Amino acid sequence: MTSYVIKDVTILDGKPTDIVVKDGVIAQIGSGLTADQTVDGSGCIALPGLVDLHTHLREPGREDAETVLSGSRAAAMGGFTAVHAMANTNPVADTAGVVEQVWRLGQEAGLVDVRPVGAVTMGLEGTALAELGAMADSAAAVRVFSDDGKCVHDAALMRRALEYVKAFDGVVAQHAQEPRLTEGAQMNEGVISGKLGLAGWPAVAEEAIIARDVLLAHHVGSRLHVCHLSTAGSVEIIRWAKSRGINVTAEVTPHHLYFTDEVVESYDPIYKVNPPLRTKADVEAVRAGLADGTINIVATDHAPHPSEDKECEWTAAAFGMTGLESALSVVYETMVQTGLMNWAAVADRMSVSPAQIGRVSTQGQPIEVGSPANLVIFDPRASQEVDARKTVSASRNTPYAGRTLPGKVVATFYRGKPTVLNGELNA
Amino acid sequence: MKHLLSAADLSYEEAILVLDTAKQLAAATEHGVGKLPPLRGRTVVNLFYEDSTRTRISFEAAAKRLSADVINFSAKGSSVSKGESLKDTALTLEAMGADAVVIRHNSSGAPHRLANAGWISGGVVNAGDGTHEHPTQALLDAYTLRNHLRNGEGDLKGVNVTIVGDVLHSRVARSNVLLLNTLGAKVRLVAPPTLLPYGVEDWDCEVSYDFDASLEGSDAVMMLRVQRERMNAAYFPNAHEYSSRYGLSVTRMNRLSESAVVMHPGPMNRGMEISADVADSQRSVIVEQVANGVSVRMAVLYLILGGSESK
Amino acid sequence: MTHDFEPQGHVVLDSSDISRALTRLAHEIVERTHGATNLTLMGIPTRGASLATRLGEKISQIQSSLVSVGAIDITMYRDDLRSRPARALLPTTIPPEGIEGRLVILVDDVLFSGRTIRAALDALSEHGRPELVQLAVLVDRGHRELPIRADYVGKNLPTSRSEKIQVNLIEHDGVDEVRIERES
Numbered sequence A: 001m002t003s004y005v006i007k008d009v010t011i012l013d014g015k016p017t018d019i020v021v022k023d024g025v026i027a028q029i030g031s032g033l034t035a036d037q038t039v040d041g042s043g044c045i046a047l048p049g050l051v052d053l054h055t056h057l058r059e060p061g062r063e064d065a066e067t068v069l070s071g072s073r074a075a076a077m078g079g080f081t082a083v084h085a086m087a088n089t090n091p092v093a094d095t096a097g098v099v100e101q102v103w104r105l106g107q108e109a110g111l112v113d114v115r116p117v118g119a120v121t122m123g124l125e126g127t128a129l130a131e132l133g134a135m136a137d138s139a140a141a142v143r144v145f146s147d148d149g150k151c152v153h154d155a156a157l158m159r160r161a162l163e164y165v166k167a168f169d170g171v172v173a174q175h176a177q178e179p180r181l182t183e184g185a186q187m188n189e190g191v192i193s194g195k196l197g198l199a200g201w202p203a204v205a206e207e208a209i210i211a212r213d214v215l216l217a218h219h220v221g222s223r224l225h226v227c228h229l230s231t232a233g234s235v236e237i238i239r240w241a242k243s244r245g246i247n248v249t250a251e252v253t254p255h256h257l258y259f260t261d262e263v264v265e266s267y268d269p270i271y272k273v274n275p276p277l278r279t280k281a282d283v284e285a286v287r288a289g290l291a292d293g294t295i296n297i298v299a300t301d302h303a304p305h306p307s308e309d310k311e312c313e314w315t316a317a318a319f320g321m322t323g324l325e326s327a328l329s330v331v332y333e334t335m336v337q338t339g340l341m342n343w344a345a346v347a348d349r350m351s352v353s354p355a356q357i358g359r360v361s362t363q364g365q366p367i368e369v370g371s372p373a374n375l376v377i378f379d380p381r382a383s384q385e386v387d388a389r390k391t392v393s394a395s396r397n398t399p400y401a402g403r404t405l406p407g408k409v410v411a412t413f414y415r416g417k418p419t420v421l422n423g424e425l426n427a
Numbered sequence B: 001m002k003h004l005l006s007a008a009d010l011s012y013e014e015a016i017l018v019l020d021t022a023k024q025l026a027a028a029t030e031h032g033v034g035k036l037p038p039l040r041g042r043t044v045v046n047l048f049y050e051d052s053t054r055t056r057i058s059f060e061a062a063a064k065r066l067s068a069d070v071i072n073f074s075a076k077g078s079s080v081s082k083g084e085s086l087k088d089t090a091l092t093l094e095a096m097g098a099d100a101v102v103i104r105h106n107s108s109g110a111p112h113r114l115a116n117a118g119w120i121s122g123g124v125v126n127a128g129d130g131t132h133e134h135p136t137q138a139l140l141d142a143y144t145l146r147n148h149l150r151n152g153e154g155d156l157k158g159v160n161v162t163i164v165g166d167v168l169h170s171r172v173a174r175s176n177v178l179l180l181n182t183l184g185a186k187v188r189l190v191a192p193p194t195l196l197p198y199g200v201e202d203w204d205c206e207v208s209y210d211f212d213a214s215l216e217g218s219d220a221v222m223m224l225r226v227q228r229e230r231m232n233a234a235y236f237p238n239a240h241e242y243s244s245r246y247g248l249s250v251t252r253m254n255r256l257s258e259s260a261v262v263m264h265p266g267p268m269n270r271g272m273e274i275s276a277d278v279a280d281s282q283r284s285v286i287v288e289q290v291a292n293g294v295s296v297r298m299a300v301l302y303l304i305l306g307g308s309e310s311k
Numbered sequence C: 001m002t003h004d005f006e007p008q009g010h011v012v013l014d015s016s017d018i019s020r021a022l023t024r025l026a027h028e029i030v031e032r033t034h035g036a037t038n039l040t041l042m043g044i045p046t047r048g049a050s051l052a053t054r055l056g057e058k059i060s061q062i063q064s065s066l067v068s069v070g071a072i073d074i075t076m077y078r079d080d081l082r083s084r085p086a087r088a089l090l091p092t093t094i095p096p097e098g099i100e101g102r103l104v105i106l107v108d109d110v111l112f113s114g115r116t117i118r119a120a121l122d123a124l125s126e127h128g129r130p131e132l133v134q135l136a137v138l139v140d141r142g143h144r145e146l147p148i149r150a151d152y153v154g155k156n157l158p159t160s161r162s163e164k165i166q167v168n169l170i171e172h173d174g175v176d177e178v179r180i181e182r183e184s
Helices: A068-077 A096-109 A132-137 A155-168 A191-196 A203-220 A232-243 A254-258 A261-266 A280-292 A327-336 A343-358 B012-030 B053-065 B086-095 B110-116 B135-149 B171-182 B228-233 B239-246 B250-254 B286-305 C015-032 C047-063 C115-125
Strands: A004-011 A016-022 A025-030 A037-040 A045-048 A050-055 A080-085 A113-116 A171-174 A224-226 A248-252 A375-385 A404-414 A417-421 B043-048 B069-074 B100-105 B123-129 B160-164 B186-190 B206-208 B220-223 B261-263 C010-013 C039-043 C068-071 C103-111 C132-140 C152-156 C163-168 C177-182
Touching: A004 A375, A045 A343, A050 A068, A050 A327, A050 A343, A068 A080, A068 A096, A068 A404, A068 A417, A080 A343, A080 A375, A080 A404, A096 A113, A096 A132, A132 A155, A155 A171, A155 A203, A171 A203, A191 A261, A203 A224, A203 A232, A203 A248, A232 A248, A232 A280, A248 A280, A248 A343, A254 A280, A254 A327, A280 A327, A327 A343, A327 A375, A327 A404, B012 B135, B012 B171, B012 B286, B043 B053, B043 B086, B053 B069, B053 B100, B053 B123, B053 B286, B086 B100, B086 B110, B100 B110, B100 B286, B110 B123, B123 B135, B123 B286, B135 B171, B135 B220, B135 B261, B135 B286, B160 B171, B171 B186, B228 B239, B261 B286, C010 C015, C010 C152, C015 C047, C015 C132, C015 C152, C015 C177, C039 C047, C047 C068, C047 C103, C103 C115, C103 C163, C115 C132, C132 C163
Parallel strands: A004 A037, A004 A045, A050 A080, A080 A113, A171 A224, A224 A248, B043 B069, B043 B100, B100 B123, B160 B186, B160 B220, B186 B206, B220 B261, C039 C068, C039 C103, C103 C132, C132 C152
Antiparallel strands: A004 A016, A016 A025, A045 A375, A375 A404, A404 A417, C010 C177, C163 C177
């Protein structure tokens, strides 16, 4: 196996050094090191390979939007070495058969760890539990369960799910959306929705479910994960729950760190997403929550859609935006350049903590000799204008199209192999 | 003027220009001139995704009186009902050489998409989009108010307009609040709290839940259509309660000042938001609103299409 | 056409010249229409309409009877509508007796290419069928592009195409004068 030396790279917030990657692990760290191939890391930051707890790979069922392979490639380009493939496929990932299929496709692609997420309820219908244990025991070893896209809104069912997954150290990742309060909802309910005449998605519809679920988790002693938290009130509830010792973790997406609902005034459905883009006060609150650790992780909610689902009127468009390729740059712009977080915190929120929540033992390890060689080399001095036509993902629905984002992934190492080298896909 | 997507697109000067142009066009009609020539050779497409015979006919009459060629494209029985996307329909209209598209759509913002997505090069007129806006309705309302309260001249400075009813779902209300403010009128919205949009307190108007307290001092009362189905979604308990709290009865009408007018964008629910006696009373300018609709839409089409291609 | 800048060019007709010209036009009209009965003056806005009003007053003084005066906007009948953004429409006023069967005299300030008058004839025909249509102008500057001529001319002013004739009237400009200006 080819060995690589990354020269003069800065590990997190440290000093420039060389890293040698050999036989799938970090073999040496020091100065003046050599290997078969050299990667210039001067000026760049080395982070542990990123782990996404929330990715839609669309396969099986919507291979026109994304496949496990194309999504894996997009993930590698974004510096990820593991992704969690959401269950809302067709057929739904609610059986051992489907999760093993996705897992196997991930192995074949071989660019990132593809960790299937199992559905909480059969067919995501919110009425009966899916075969959670069978999925946990399958080759895919599912540990994260979610009906993402839909909320497990039945309190009794949610309670049972939280309890049941304790048997195999699983976690329920809740898409917090009270369904009756969000019927027909199109965007954040606020001054702008009133003006635009688009049905509102009120913050309380998210917060009410999160409040209920943290109380349920507390009551049954389970761990709970909250998907794509988006409001200031949600941050407050999580903060309160943690102060009470409740075992809850939460994620925020890059787009909720970056955009406010003002962009919806264009009526361009590229900005249509669920949960919706919120107000400036919410953006500030989720940034603060991520910085102080109330929000544990950044997860992309990468949601590819074919162009016809976005090139239409707002209400007819699909919810969701791609995010794997832009995530690190967005976090860099919104959290690091603003002084809210250092690189160690980025590594924690985008690699260490998501790996822990997903129980992915080989990921999110510190960059030290002997660790699995899952690494991303990021050049913060670079910047790039996002061109939707040049995305690696099979879909083009990036909301950053036409915008310039700072930084660039120079290289990604997955189990010692470069999946990205010189900023280009190496596969 | 390239498009008319929102009443907010109109500056004070542009709004006055539309009203003055409508006035000249209405005069030509009164003089018995059947057809005016300025849009000869121009093609106007009425692209209607919602049934609205009244608005479509109004735009059709307006375009034809200006000698435009008119193509009516309604969703029913067309390629649209077979699942054709707005984009593909737009590309078809572009290929057919549409100079302007008048669009009525049940999706808020569809006219903005049509105008800004790069699918067509012609002008776009919003003929009502979802629960967003209906700018030509606001223009014809302003025109009607100006005729009655300002002798058909100038703006509406100091005029008190009370808009009553389902503001939440009303594109008419949104456009009227914007345009009436531009023209200097003072707007008061009256509705049960359930039928007011979230954040309405930030709008440029007064808000009240009490119709009776809003009658005196109103120069015009504009009643909005309230769909009976709304009560199924718990916006109000039933039609009777709605009508007794927010309907315009003869008793309420008699408390209005002598000169105050009663308006309704139609179609009316007689007995719900407006009693039949009020709708047919001397104060009602509802029929006049319809007639003014044609003149105002002629003005809009003329200003969009009557000159060189605007950038 | 208000002037925010120092007026350039030179005055070719001053206030009294204009008044005299209009008086002469009024007399000619009375004479050639055999007493101006059945006469309707239709001015072309903006300045033509004001001139028609003035002419009407002068004819009334000569005849001691009221002359029917109206205005006809030609904007929508122009053949160069597409050359500029949509123009504001100007008022059309048809006198109560209408124009059907009447002796109509179109009144304008300057006769140049003749295109305005062509448009006015089209506009007029929408309102009825006059027995006779004639044309009165304050200034004829030549350079016709259509087979149109004036029946009554206040002043013939031979010009080059690069010159501009500016008619200012008290009603609009605060002063009565006709200027020739060189186009910059």
